[in-house]
Amino acid sequence: MILDEVTMPEYERGVRGSTTVIIPFGSLEEHGEHLPLCTDTLQVVEVCRRVAERTGVHLAPAVAYGVCRSTRNHPGTVGLGTATLRAIAVDLVRDFHRHGMRSFVLISGHAGKTHVLTLVDAGEQLLDELPDIRISVISEYNEIQEAGRALIEAADDSHAGEIETSRVLFLRPELVKGTSPAEWPSFPEARLVRDKRRHWRGGVWGDPAHASAEKGRRLTEIAVDRVIELIRELEDYQESPADAPR
């Protein structure tokens, strides 16, 4: 079920069929001169929609803002603090749990480390609080980087580079406005920087020049297959007696 499109009776029937819900987390974040601010949200929602169609698990509406640290000085990046993101994730899982869901997949299209760790933190809190749930936290970008390695030409490609440009070219080509120069920024080792843009002029990490819609199609398929695998693993997981809630 696409949860924001069904009626109350359809929801009630749907929960009898599956109690697994995917909650996508995106961001409103600069992606260079050529990709839209919704890039992370678009990618994760399109993967989740395909996963829901193929598996019958339920898809919740996306949270379209995230924790964006390194790009927060770039125009267009508007985000949440960690306490807010954590509270949103906890509140959504608690409420879906109250309405019958038991397996939760928090999946992020934004790969920021602090952002993903905040979702992990929320998940750990929920494991303590709700003894009958299973929960996964997935960074779909990290899964793609790993599983799609053979397709990617640019070294150390991460933000608005070959991978993300290919994926948006496949999903919404009309939103891609040309390209941006390749860039591999460097931040100081330990010192936190106030003016982050000074260290990261263009807001790209990698090389969009290698991107193509065909690569985007294949990367999207890789992400869908991998997320389905991780959901199956979650649904089959049995707590060992030592882990089981007492």
Ligand SMILES: [Zn+2]
């Ligand atoms: Zn991104």
